[in-house]
Amino acid sequence: MKLELVSFAICPFVQRAVIALKEKQVDFDITYIDLENTPAWFKLISPFGKVPLLKVDNEVLFESAIINEFLDEVYPPVLHPEDPLERAKHRGWIEFGSNLLFEQFKLVLAQDEEAIVQQSEVLGGLFARLVQEVSDGPYFAGARFSLLDAAYAPLFMRYEILKKHREELADLMPSKLDAWGQALLARESVKDSVVDDFEQRFINFGQSKGSFILADA
Numbered sequence: 275m276k277l278e279l280v281s282f283a284i285c286p287f288v289q290r291a292v293i294a295l296k297e298k299q300v301d302f303d304i305t306y307i308d309l310e311n312t313p314a315w316f317k318l319i320s321p322f323g324k325v326p327l328l329k330v331d332n333e334v335l336f337e338s339a340i341i342n343e344f345l346d347e348v349y350p351p352v353l354h355p356e357d358p359l360e361r362a363k364h365r366g367w368i369e370f371g372s373n374l375l376f377e378q379f380k381l382v383l384a385q386d387e388e389a390i391v392q393q394s395e396v397l398g399g400l401f402a403r404l405v406q407e408v409s410d411g412p413y414f415a416g417a418r419f420s421l422l423d424a425a426y427a428p429l430f431m432r433y434e435i436l437k438k439h440r441e442e443l444a445d446l447m448p449s450k451l452d453a454w455g456q457a458l459l460a461r462e463s464v465k466d467s468v469v470d471d472f473e474q475r476f477i478n479f480g481q482s483k484g485s486f487i488l489a490d491a
């Protein structure tokens with residue numbers, strides 16, 4: 275099978291698929307597009323107008339969670355839990371992670387101090403709920419890295435950057451979540467999952483949107 279991932283360089287949802295592909299050591303091509311000026315071919319094949327897309331020979335898959343489940347069914351090692359109940363629970367918490375990514379994005383886009391404080395509270399509430407589910411580590415469910423871990427790593431990578439610009443964010447994240455994040459960020463598949471100048475691109479993007487947190491960067 276020939277695989278081509280259609281990406282936007284700082285998209286956390288694309289990054290999930292890159293991590294899964296790297297974990298499985300599968301060869302793939304990657305095509306970057308500008309989401310503010312999408313090419314005509316992309317509009318034709320992306321049902322929601324969103325990345326990631328995974329082109330598999332002449333077929334197109336969309337939605338990061340679906341793409342990663344496909345990869346997990348086709349390429350070893352299996353990353354989802356084998357037990358159906360555990361697998362279903364992981365799917366639910368991956369969805370929770372998608373919601374967290376959107377809430378984190380709102381924090382990046384916050385335009386003033388009041389909006390930052392308000393959005394930090396939202397994130398703090400979600401962290402407090404999530405931490406109840408996390409194992410004693412190093413990963414979400416213990417010793418084994420899972421598809422769920424691949425889904426959360428992009429969140430922690432962006433949070434590290436945001437923390438550099440707003441110290442209070444460090445206190446918002448429970449230490450158990452932070453330890454999980456550090457374990458994910460130390461993993462080779464995660465370190466290799468973004469472009470070399472990712473941090474600067476993330477900052478540039480935030481600044482172009484009037485981000486208050488990243489304004490001083």
Ligand SMILES: N[C@@H](CCC(=O)N[C@@H](CS)C(=O)NCC(=O)O)C(=O)O
Nearest residue numbers: 285286287323324325326337338339
């Ligand atoms: N639920 C989707 C979310 C993907 C998503 O929101 N991608 C963003 C970039 S990070 C996008 O393509 N946005 C373009 C748009 O909304 O027009 C998934 O998990 O793949």
